[in-house]
Amino acid sequence: MIRKRPIRICACWCMFLCFSLCPDVTRGQAGDGQSPNIQSPNIQRPNILFIYADDQSYKTISCYDAHPEWVSTPNIDRLARQGVRFERAYLGAWCMPSRASVLTGRLQHGVRTMRMEGQYPGSRYDPRQCPFVPAQFRRQGYHTAQIGKWHTGVDTGFGRDWDYQIVWNRPGHPDNAGNYFKNQILTFNGEDRQVGGYSTDNYTDWAVEYIQGEHRDPSKPWYLWLCYGAVHGPTTPAERHLGKLRSHQAPIPADILGPWPGKPSYLDRTSAWIKATNGRPAMRPKNVPSSNFNVNDAGKAFDDWIQQMNECNMAIDEGVGRLMQALKDSGQLENTLVIYTADQGYGLGEHGFNQKVAPYDATIASPLIISQPSQFPVGETCRHAVNAPDLVDFMCAQAQVSVPWQTHGRDIEPLVRQPSTTEWNQPMLMTHTGRSYGGDTDQIPTDERLTVVGNVPWYVLLRDGTFKYVRTLAAGEPEELYDLKSDPEELNNLATSSDHREQLARFRQQAIDELRRTEARFAEHLPRTSTE
Numbered sequence: 001m002i003r004k005r006p007i008r009i010c011a012c013w014c015m016f017l018c019f020s021l022c023p024d025v026t027r028g029q030a031g032d033g034q035s036p037n038i039q040s041p042n043i044q045r046p047n048i049l050f051i052y053a054d055d056q057s058y059k060t061i062s063c064y065d066a067h068p069e070w071v072s073t074p075n076i077d078r079l080a081r082q083g084v085r086f087e088r089a090y091l092g093a094w095c096m097p098s099r100a101s102v103l104t105g106r107l108q109h110g111v112r113t114m115r116m117e118g119q120y121p122g123s124r125y126d127p128r129q130c131p132f133v134p135a136q137f138r139r140q141g142y143h144t145a146q147i148g149k150w151h152t153g154v155d156t157g158f159g160r161d162w163d164y165q166i167v168w169n170r171p172g173h174p175d176n177a178g179n180y181f182k183n184q185i186l187t188f189n190g191e192d193r194q195v196g197g198y199s200t201d202n203y204t205d206w207a208v209e210y211i212q213g214e215h216r217d218p219s220k221p222w223y224l225w226l227c228y229g230a231v232h233g234p235t236t237p238a239e240r241h242l243g244k245l246r247s248h249q250a251p252i253p254a255d256i257l258g259p260w261p262g263k264p265s266y267l268d269r270t271s272a273w274i275k276a277t278n279g280r281p282a283m284r285p286k287n288v289p290s291s292n293f294n295v296n297d298a299g300k301a302f303d304d305w306i307q308q309m310n311e312c313n314m315a316i317d318e319g320v321g322r323l324m325q326a327l328k329d330s331g332q333l334e335n336t337l338v339i340y341t342a343d344q345g346y347g348l349g350e351h352g353f354n355q356k357v358a359p360y361d362a363t364i365a366s367p368l369i370i371s372q373p374s375q376f377p378v379g380e381t382c383r384h385a386v387n388a389p390d391l392v393d394f395m396c397a398q399a400q401v402s403v404p405w406q407t408h409g410r411d412i413e414p415l416v417r418q419p420s421t422t423e424w425n426q427p428m429l430m431t432h433t434g435r436s437y438g439g440d441t442d443q444i445p446t447d448e449r450l451t452v453v454g455n456v457p458w459y460v461l462l463r464d465g466t467f468k469y470v471r472t473l474a475a476g477e478p479e480e481l482y483d484l485k486s487d488p489e490e491l492n493n494l495a496t497s498s499d500h501r502e503q504l505a506r507f508r509q510q511a512i513d514e515l516r517r518t519e520a521r522f523a524e525h526l527p528r529t530s531t532e
Contacts, residue, residue, distance in 0.1 A: 047336040054232040056342035075321035083371025091388040093432035098343035101388035105407030114437035119174040134161040148227030180229040181236040204319035237311035250306035256349040262493030272354035357454035382419035385463040427464040429514040442521040469507035475527040
């Protein structure tokens with residue numbers, strides 16, 4: 001549900017207007033590291049370490065079900081044992097909207113002024129109309145830092161949103177946007193320089209330094225958003241991990257080669273696999289635009305691809321171990337809230353996919369672990385799904401930071417404190433609107449803009465308990481309804497069965513209600529489906 005904090009918002013709006021009219025106060029001088037502190041210095045608030053992987057399937061983490069038996073992520077598993085593991089989180093359909101939601105606390109259709117323009121991944125936003133949450137942390141007493149991948153506008157927000165920043169600004173340097181793992185042009189507190197080394201290790205090194213006290217005000221709690229580029233393509237393991245998993249076979253998804261009965265027609269266009277001469281799947285040849293980050297792995301064996309993804313993930317797992325050790329060694333472990341997740345998942349053959357974007361758990365569901373043993377349960381699992389705005393509201397609540405605009409998050413603290421609760425009846429919404437944000441989503445396009453990202457049309461996704469409802473926003477396509485308890489791989493679309501007609505109608509209306517409540521104007525002219 002949309003959270004409103006009447007008393008705190010009133011005070012914060014006054015502050016927000018003051019800052020808006022006085023930009024020198026809001027921004028300070030780039031690099032000065034100073035920001036107004038409106039919190040009492042006597043109130044201890046947690047540090048926040050927010051770890052963000054890229055394109056990471058939950059099936060690459062060994063504390064999650066459905067991973068190959070030879071996959072091992074001991075450090076991430078240890079973090080899960082020290083906290084609450086969420087079975088499913090839906091932060092966005094692809095990299096940019098996921099991050100935009102994390103920065104604003106709003107779903108993609110509610111992120112104002114964000115737009116893509118120029119050479120991909122060029123993008124812009126108006127910070128006056130699209131303020132970011134880290135600026136509120138900064139104004140309200142936190143030292144803020146971001147390290148790693150940046151994917152939401154040429155303006156990275158240094159000096160306004162971030163006190164300290166080392167980022168790979170992909171929109172600002174599109175010619176370098178494919179250098180996920182080496183030779184990156186990085187922006188150090190507003191100054192660009194080219195850096196060698198393996199990016200996952202570099203980001204970990206700089207994050208450890210920050211945790212240990214470098215480049216920050218020791219009198220303030222800190223918020224660090226650490227954005228790894230792994231395991232995004234061109235998925236490249238560290239040299240020390242290359243070949244470690246060679247010769248292992250992975251379970252083949254039941255519907256990797258189709259057919260896909262009861263599913264929308266676009267799956268015929270997104271099919272990425274063929275049967276090789278040995279009878280096992282291999283990547284289908286495809287036409288991709290010429291660039292330094294589109295890789296055509298035509299003919300690559302399915303097993304080789306799964307090995308490569310998991311070898312690339314090893315450096316992230318080692319990084320998590322180093323980060324947690326740095327917290328322990330510096331005496332900050334007890335008072336640090338650690339959140340591990342990814343911008344979204346990545347299909348590894350399920351439903352014929354070798355990409356993200358599509359509304360199935362395999363393609364978009366993120367891993368999510370929340371850990372602070374001094375405050376929350378350990379070793380427990382929550383089966384209720386959460387989204388990006390939920391995480392934003394949760395972090396703000398823990399940090400006692402007020403946001404002077406309406407977010408789309410729900411209060412998920414009851415789920416973190418009591419993960420096994422059955423007294424939870426708040427449905428979760430996620431929207432995919434391609435490369436469009438805010439007011440540009442008011443009208444649903446009927447041309448190629450509808451499928452510009454991954455050949456997947458716009459859609460609405462709703463989770464309620466173990467059920468998932470999906471409405472593809474293209475005329476004549478079927479709605480989808482899955483019981484993830486009995487059908488976790490989403491093979492049987494219940495929406496096409498007359499036995500579930502009443503249940504389908506209920507979820508359809510729930511989705512419309514949530515769209516209206518989150519101010520999605522396109523909710524008033526949804527295209528008719530084949531199952532209505």
